[in-house]
Amino acid sequence: MNIVALFKLVPDLVEELEIDGNGTALNMDFLRLIINEFDDHAIEQAILLKERGGAQVSILGPDIEGVEDVLYTAASKGADRLIKLTGDFQGKANNHAMARAVTSALKELQPDLILTGVQANTDLDGSLGPLLAEYLDMPYVGYVSGVKVADGKVITRKEYPGGLVAEMEIKLPAVLGIQAAEQPPRYIAVAKVRQAMKTATIEVRTLAESDLSGGSTIRRMFKPEAGTRAEMIEGSAEEVTTRLLDIFKEIGVL
Amino acid sequence: MNQDIYVVIEHLRGQAADISYIMLGGARALAQKTGGEVVAVLLGHNVQSLVNNMSADKVLVVDHPALAEFTSDAYQKTLAGLIAEKEPRAVLFASSSIGADLSGVLSARLNLPLISSCQRFSADGRPISQICGGKIMVESDLPEVTTLLTMIPGGYKPEEGQSGKTPEIIKMDAPALDDLRVTLKQYIEAEAGDVDISKEPILVSVGRGIQTQDNLELAEELAKALGGVVSASRPVVDQGWMPTSRLVGKSGKTVKPKVYLTLGISGAPEHAEAIMGSEMIIAINTDPAAPIFDIARYGAVIDMFDLFEVLIAKVKETQGIR
Numbered sequence: 001m002n003i004v005a006l007f008k009l010v011p012d013l014v015e016e017l018e019i020d021g022n023g024t025a026l027n028m029d030f031l032r033l034i035i036n037e038f039d040d041h042a043i044e045q046a047i048l049l050k051e052r053g054g055a056q057v058s059i060l061g062p063d064i065e066g067v068e069d070v071l072y073t074a075a076s077k078g079a080d081r082l083i084k085l086t087g088d089f090q091g092k093a094n095n096h097a098m099a100r101a102v103t104s105a106l107k108e109l110q111p112d113l114i115l116t117g118v119q120a121n122t123d124l125d126g127s128l129g130p131l132l133a134e135y136l137d138m139p140y141v142g143y144v145s146g147v148k149v150a151d152g153k154v155i156t157r158k159e160y161p162g163g164l165v166a167e168m169e170i171k172l173p174a175v176l177g178i179q180a181a182e183q184p185p186r187y188i189a190v191a192k193v194r195q196a197m198k199t200a201t202i203e204v205r206t207l208a209e210s211d212l213s214g215g216s217t218i219r220r221m222f223k224p225e226a227g228t229r230a231e232m233i234e235g236s237a238e239e240v241t242t243r244l245l246d247i248f249k250e251i252g253v254l
Numbered sequence: 255m256n257q258d259i260y261v262v263i264e265h266l267r268g269q270a271a272d273i274s275y276i277m278l279g280g281a282r283a284l285a286q287k288t289g290g291e292v293v294a295v296l297l298g299h300n301v302q303s304l305v306n307n308m309s310a311d312k313v314l315v316v317d318h319p320a321l322a323e324f325t326s327d328a329y330q331k332t333l334a335g336l337i338a339e340k341e342p343r344a345v346l347f348a349s350s351s352i353g354a355d356l357s358g359v360l361s362a363r364l365n366l367p368l369i370s371s372c373q374r375f376s377a378d379g380r381p382i383s384q385i386c387g388g389k390i391m392v393e394s395d396l397p398e399v400t401t402l403l404t405m406i407p408g409g410y411k412p413e414e415g416q417s418g419k420t421p422e423i424i425k426m427d428a429p430a431l432d433d434l435r436v437t438l439k440q441y442i443e444a445e446a447g448d449v450d451i452s453k454e455p456i457l458v459s460v461g462r463g464i465q466t467q468d469n470l471e472l473a474e475e476l477a478k479a480l481g482g483v484v485s486a487s488r489p490v491v492d493q494g495w496m497p498t499s500r501l502v503g504k505s506g507k508t509v510k511p512k513v514y515l516t517l518g519i520s521g522a523p524e525h526a527e528a529i530m531g532s533e534m535i536i537a538i539n540t541d542p543a544a545p546i547f548d549i550a551r552y553g554a555v556i557d558m559f560d561l562f563e564v565l566i567a568k569v570k571e572t573q574g575i576r
């Protein structure tokens with residue numbers, strides 16, 4: 001069983017986001033990039049499947065700052081192959097371009113199962129998974145929070161609102177959009193990652209030129225209009241408490 | 255290509271989702287720009303009655319037993335044929351477990367552009383999307399070919415997509431639906447929790463900012479003193495610190511309490527959409543740029559761990575709890 005998990009690096013939303021001078025893109029100069037949270041779950045799910053039933057797990061990510069960290073971390077979790085994709089990922093790259101560009105690298109790996117995060121916070125032309133699936137002529141199911149492999153098929157838990165789950169059976173090979181792994185991504189100590197750096201090797205694949213068609217043309221990027229912003233309560237914990245108590249009393253909670 | 259705006263109606267187990275009406279509202283706004291009609295597209299089996307109160311000029315119904323429950327493969331096949339044949343100006347899908355499975359695959363299959371997370375259309379009909387957890391808005395051009403869009407709530411109200419009169423219904427044939435690669439085995443019902451947060455008037459809701467499971471005790475203590483219960487955002491539930499029955503958001507419950515007090519919740523769209531019906535949202539967050547402050551009535555930029563002790567003590571004092 002060959003499992004491939006694909007990840008993207010996205011802005012850490014804890015940091016302040018700036019829009020560049022043209023007003024059509026994020027200013028990448030000060031951005032801190034981290035692994036897309038749902039891709040982290042996809043990697044965890046791949047490792048869980050390997051631990052449960054045996055598999056070769058390959059991890060693929062674009063060659064931008066932070067990629068090696070993610071790959072070596074995945075290696076310390078148990079990933080077998082680490083692959084860095086070089087190509088044009090800065091600036092305008094979109095998921096259509098990425099999905100098209102990565103298909104040949106993926107075909108070479110002959111995956112039975114491809115796992116990606118269900119979405120990423122910078123997605124503007126849909127998420128990567130369904131596009132990949134179609135370019136590879138594989139079925140796609142997203143919003144997945146549990147995967148079981150059973151001869152030539154997978155049974156997934158697909159999430160609907162309100163906690164309802166649909167058990168879907170999917171023929172392999174297939175692409176799944178992971179919402180959450182069956183358990184939270186495991187913590188890896190820095191020392192273990194350092195060790196992986198010494199022993200694991202990162203392979204490199206160069207991607208075909210990017211074809212952006214299918215994505216959107218951004219006219220304007222802006223921060224949400226402040227019009228409806230909350231009335232801010234300033235001051236110390238005591239001052240905030242006093243005001244909160246007044247509010248609770250006003251609305252009859254206290 | 256014609257100028258009509260198609261809306262792929264989302265329904266689950268006999269019920270149309272709110273987002274279907276929201277999309278019809280958005281489609282009407284866009285159709286006024288393009289000069290086309292609003293056309294609802296309904297796939298299913300014996301579901302025609304769902305369209306009775308929908309505000310659409312027409313409804314295309316594809317009825318087939320294999321479409322009775324959503325599966326990506328069968329729905330994709332059906333819609334691929336329909337969109338290729340009709341060539342509407344735009345097709346709206348929900349940004350949801352159903353719509354996201356469809357729109358991406360169809361974009362690649364039909365070679366049509368896709369714009370996701372669209373919340374509303376600008377005055378001149380350009381889609382405006384929300385990205386980066388609600389921190390950034392993006393206005394895109396609407397390409398001059400059939401364009402697929404996924405829609406999120408917040409721009410239009412469900413009432414805007416409802417109407418008193420039943421729209422004209424046009425029946426369409428389903429394509430051959432065999433050799434399907436995806437099948438539904440069964441539904442697994444949500445576990446009933448000890449409390450139903452959708453009915454609770456006072457919710458103290460915690461997010462990733464709570465940091466550890468142990469810290470939840472502080473939230474529990476505050477909620478108890480206020481006579482409310484604790485609910486949570488997805489990361490807290492995914493960690494296994496709270497049961498799914500306490501999850502607020504797109505994949506959890508929609509809540510409408512008298513007061514929704516958030517502690518360490520950023521206000522990502524998937525959380526925000528489920529709390530808009532709250533009578534009052536009060537947000538505590540250390541990040542002044544957190545999107546939760548855009549939807550809260552009151553907010554304070556303060557570390558919750560500085561606030562807990564004083565707040566709990568004062569609430570208890572007021573309530574006469576020792």
Ligand SMILES: Cc1cc2nc3c(=O)[nH]c(=O)nc-3n(C[C@H](O)[C@H](O)[C@H](O)COP(=O)(O)OP(=O)(O)OC[C@H]3O[C@@H](n4cnc5c(N)ncnc54)[C@H](O)[C@@H]3O)c2cc1C
Nearest residue numbers: 461462463487488503504505506518519520524540541558
């Ligand atoms: C398909 C899909 C469905 C989803 N469904 C849901 C859903 O149902 N419900 C849901 O909640 N999410 C859902 N999500 C996830 C959603 O996208 C966000 O990732 C999630 O809501 C973020 O949760 P959060 O606000 O707790 O965490 P974060 O976004 O990480 O925010 C944590 C916040 O805590 C603040 N903070 C940190 N420390 C402190 C402190 N000491 N005091 C005060 N503030 C502090 C930070 O400033 C930050 O704003 C879904 C995602 C997808 C893709």
